[in-house]
Amino acid sequence: MAKRVFSLFFQKPCRRSSTSSMRQTQVTELQPKISSQQNGTLSSKLASKDSYEEAIRLLNSLQSNSQTLEQWIRVRQEQTIEKVREDTIRFLERGGLPASALEKLNVVHVAGTKGKGTTCAFVESILRQAGLRTGFYSSPHLVAVRERIRINGKPISRQKFADYFFTVYRNMEQSKESVDDMPAYFRFLTCMGFYAFVEEQVDVLVLEVGIGGAMDPTNIIMSPVVTGITSLGLEHQSVLGESLEEITRAKAGIMKPSIPCVTIYNHSERILEILREEAEKTDVRKRTR
Numbered sequence: 001m002a003k004r005v006f007s008l009f010f011q012k013p014c015r016r017s018s019t020s021s022m023r024q025t026q027v028t029e030l031q032p033k034i035s036s037q038q039n040g041t042l043s044s045k046l047a048s049k050d051s052y053e054e055a056i057r058l059l060n061s062l063q064s065n066s067q068t069l070e071q072w073i074r075v076r077q078e079q080t081i082e083k084v085r086e087d088t089i090r091f092l093e094r095g096g097l098p099a100s101a102l103e104k105l106n107v108v109h110v111a112g113t114k115g116k117g118t119t120c121a122f123v124e125s126i127l128r129q130a131g132l133r134t135g136f137y138s139s140p141h142l143v144a145v146r147e148r149i150r151i152n153g154k155p156i157s158r159q160k161f162a163d164y165f166f167t168v169y170r171n172m173e174q175s176k177e178s179v180d181d182m183p184a185y186f187r188f189l190t191c192m193g194f195y196a197f198v199e200e201q202v203d204v205l206v207l208e209v210g211i212g213g214a215m216d217p218t219n220i221i222m223s224p225v226v227t228g229i230t231s232l233g234l235e236h237q238s239v240l241g242e243s244l245e246e247i248t249r250a251k252a253g254i255m256k257p258s259i260p261c262v263t264i265y266n267h268s269e270r271i272l273e274i275l276r277e278e279a280e281k282t283d284v285r286k287r288t289r
Helices: 002-010 036-046 052-060 066-078 081-094 099-104 116-129 158-175 185-199 244-254 269-282
Strands: 107-111 134-137 149-151 204-208 226-229 261-263
Touching (some): 052 158, 107 244, 116 134, 134 185, 149 185, 158 185, 244 269, 261 269
Parallel strands (some): 107 204, 107 226, 226 261
Antiparallel strands (some): 134 149
């Protein structure tokens, strides 16, 4: 009954299928403490093939240093939404998941400056309590990177994280055209997350934007069930723009044609005006009474 209510409310049936971030704020995955005497014996175990610890080591190697980050910001400012989306889809498919598989996901896509994580957590909890099998993609993590990919409210296990990681990582490694032809940290995790959610056959995916909206790696979802924009403020101005107006337009980039977008009521009149302009431009579905 709950699944039927969900389908009717969002006017999209539940479907099941098998099958880079700039964020420097996340806490690096904690590694086990090893004494000097134990180091020789345990280090080989920790670095063993397909282990969770080895997955974390390889994932952390995709972090961008400050010089690379500055170069990335300059390049990104010159890129179009289409180019960013095209690059992310290319990595997704190199990782082993065809872009068409994303169409089978029922996605709630949320952007904003403040409150987007909390909003996503509430939405995920409500849908899970209604009986749906939920996926939840969020960032950053507090202790373990597994927190970013949740199934039914719980981080995926260390074993599943390692399994999905090495499947996607090796597929990308084997198909790269140059030494640097690998996605950065957040973009890789986004591709891996989508792979995991399709494999886990979730009924609905609550998807939190990383940075901005239009140029974010999560913005390859073209047919979400609904999009949401929480409160807005100045953030990541080197990428999103110097003014609140520019940042608002960047966040509004997750709006999709014929898909409803929900926002808070207490934006300033100017911000609401910009959101309305972007909604009109995108042909967002209007609410009917």
